[in-house]
Amino acid sequence: VPSPRPAGGSMSVVEHVREMAAAGLHSNVRLLSGLLLTMSGNNPELFSPSQKYQLLVYHADSLFHDKEYRNAVSKYTMALQQKKALSKTSKVRPSTGNAASTPQSQCLPSEIEVKYKMAECYTMLKQDKDAIAILDGIPSRQRTPKINMMLANLYKKAGQERSSVTSYKEVLRQCPLALDAILGLLSLSVKGAEVASMTINIIQSIPNLDWLSVWIKAYAFVHTGDNTRAINTICSLEKKSLLRDNVDLLGSLADLYFRAGDNKNSILKFEQAQMLDPYLIKGMDVYGYLLAREGRLEDVENLGCRLFNISDQHAEPWVVSGCHSFYSKRYSRALYLGAKAIQLNSNSVQALLLKGAALRNMGRVQEAIIHFREAIRLAPCRLDCYEGLIECYLASNSIREAMVMANNVYKTLGANAQTLTLLATVCLEDPVTQEKAKTLLDKALTQRPDYIKAVVKKAELLSREQKYEDGIALLRNALANQSDCVLHRILGDFLVAVNEYQEAMDQYSIALSLDPNDQKSLEGLQKMEKEESPTDATQEEDVDDMEGSGEEGDLEGSDSEAAQWADQEQWFGMQ
Secondary structure, three states: OOOOOOOOOOOOHHHHHHHHHHOOOHHHHHHHHHHHHHHHHHOOOOOOHHHHHHHHHHHHHHHHHOOOHHHHHHHHHHHHHHHHHHHHHHHHOOOOOHHHHHHHHHOOOOHHHHHHHHHHHHHHOOOHHHHHHHHHOOOHHHOOHHHHHHHHHHHHHOOOHHHHHHHHHHHHHHOOOOHHHHHHHHHOOOOHHHHHHOOHHHHHHOOOOOHHHHHHHHHHHHHHOOHHHHHHHHHHHHHOHHHOOOHHHHHHHHHHHHHOOOHHHHHHHHHHHHHHOOOOOOOHHHHHHHHHHOOOHHHHHHHHHHHHHHOOOOHHHHHHHHHHHHHOOOHHHHHHHHHHHHHHOOOOHHHHHHHHHHHHHOOOHHHHHHHHHHHHHHOOOOHHHHHHHHHHHHHOOOHHHHHHHHHHHHHHHOOOHHHHHHHHHHHOOOHHHHHHHHHHHHHHHHHOOOOHHHHHHHHHHHHHOOOHHHHHHHHHHHOOOOOOHHHHHHHHHHHHHOOOHHHHHHHHHHHHHHOOOOHHHHHHHHHHHHOOOOOHHHHHHHHHHHHOOOOOOHHHOOHHHHHHHHHHOOOOOOO
């Protein structure tokens, strides 16, 4: 066989492969390197160890490019074995042909880069442990910023928080403007001041970067769950002329309003961000969920289609489509779409909440609980994750667990209208704690008179006590500055109870104009139309039907009731 390395100055075949790889001709590299590796197998003398190493790496790279990750890993592994053999032989023959071997070794693909590629393959194959093992094996002095960044993310996912913090800090030491590493540290409860101190030199030395310390402060508030201060800080950044109309900041703001239970502002900010960037994907799952909660199913469908056109490789379009199914009461389809989203991104909180809610409404409460717990692990500051779990506990009559969880949330996230209402919701389920529920709801409504969830729960309490006039006053007051389907419907129920039929019909109609799919308003309206002149007896029955039997726990009595309940409580979201 003629040697592939001809005499004279012309390039060897391996150098041709390297040139094609550098030129990005992956499919060509794959074919040629495959043939050359077979030749090498049939005649081991054909290529030197360093040439075999190169061929294996270029071949593996082309497999990686074709997304054949398992195959790529096996070729990279062979390449590393070849490299070991190579280092041994080069140590044995020190001085011979030194001048010739230096340019050769300079163009050898880096062993560290090979390990990084292997780790990428492992993460694509969802073998995080193997990815960590291979990167861990690189001495820390030799780790490049991207290796440290990847390690930090993997450690964080595996719950190894201290190692994760160390790796993120290493990234910042090498690249002080690595903002995602900054967010990583803040999410692992490293203090904002400590993180800011790592970037202070660069902020002072570069013009127009003075906003960065405020940016760090804002996201420090985000990660400690201090929504109000986070919102104020980001708004102050947003007002700075240089950062006005930044899509990332608007998205963060929308998400914060959502967490704080201010849906109107959340939707506004999402719309603003979308106008600025029609290809925006991040946060669109929350936006779709909010639209679905408001009964805007056609908008949700359009949003889903648009997102699928942008990318079906992200979780968001699947979640949006799943929200559409969930609110159309097609729970098994919602379950499938949620599962698909989790497969694409195991960190998607919204996908976990969607799948959990679908499982709960299908009566598979224990499985639902697992999903809500995972959501809580990923987003410990998001109240809606806890709400989902607590609804599961109540659905399975585990009032004690629900109470423990609600108390914990109240302690960790602080006493605000949302946590007070959540605790009150659990207290309402237990006859012993009715008075406590009342106190908690009054506190919540003092803080935020327009907080819909608190108003709904307070109305439920007043209805049990048959204090309809008080209920009507409460609901009218809450509806003075906002329009909400559930509030209009409950007001309708209360008006029926005090024989104000005409106005009750108006309220049901308003509720249906806001959400045409609202089953209970429809039932209320149909009942009224059937009985234009009700006798006293049917009236009494009406009130009972509308408000449940008035016994404790009537809302969680059965699966179908649990499903309606989930609907009325507007699924697993914030108010």
